[in-house]
Amino acid sequence: xxxxxxxxxxxxxxxxxxxxxxxxxxxxxxxxxxxxxxxxxxxxxxxxxxxxxxxxxxxxxxxxxxxxxxxxxxxxxxxxxxxxxxxxxxxxxxxxxxxxxxxxxxxxxxxxxxxxxxxxxxxxxxxxxxxxxxxxxxxxxxxxxxx
Numbered sequence: 479x480x481x482x483x484x485x486x487x488x489x490x491x492x493x494x495x496x497x498x499x500x501x502x503x504x505x506x507x508x509x510x511x512x513x514x515x516x517x518x519x520x521x522x523x524x525x526x527x528x529x530x531x532x533x534x535x536x537x538x539x540x541x542x543x544x545x546x547x548x549x550x551x552x553x554x555x556x557x558x559x560x561x562x563x564x565x566x567x568x569x570x571x572x573x574x575x576x577x578x579x580x581x582x583x584x585x586x587x588x589x590x591x592x593x594x595x596x597x598x599x600x601x602x603x604x605x606x607x608x609x610x611x612x613x614x615x616x617x618x619x620x621x622x623x624x625x
Contacts, residue, residue: 503557508566511552515618518545518581522609522620530609532601534588542585546578549616573615580608580615 521542528534553574556562563570569577586592587601587608594601613620 504562507552507556508562508568511549511556511568514545514548514552515616518549518616519618519620521545523622526621529584529588530602530605532588532590532593532605536589536591539585539589539592542581542588546581546585549574550578567617569616577612577615580612584608584612 522529525534525538528538553559553571559568559571562568584605587594587605609620612618
């Protein structure tokens with residue numbers, strides 16, 4: 479009788495510890511990563527006109543750079559990311575790197591002072607194409623068109 483109570487308690491504690499392990503090391507980082515993708519989407523939707531017209535401020539440029547670095551760091555914090563990406567439909571590592579590279583280029587192009595095109599039409603076209611590509615790579619909504 480004493481052994482069955484002991485093993486029941488041990489099993490309960492083991493299940494609890496294993497559940498917390500999975501929750502803290504796997505599920506919370508994935509949720510945090512998805513939140514960072516949502517923050518990127520919200521940023522691009524909120525400042526869409528300023529970004530695409532190359533009329534953004536240096537403050538917005540810095541905010542986008544912070545979002546880019548957050549996306550990279552949050553994806554790195556998920557253990558066995560490649561396996562979870564396939565199962566949960568997350569973007570793969572190569573897509574994340576490519577999209578962050580494109581977003582970094584957008585961050586420079588969206589401010590006239592740092593833009594290679596100095597706010598000319600070619601810069602806006604490049605921003606729009608890059609935003610579309612990022613949207614496809616990360617599977618997030620960055621404009622108000624239908625998916």
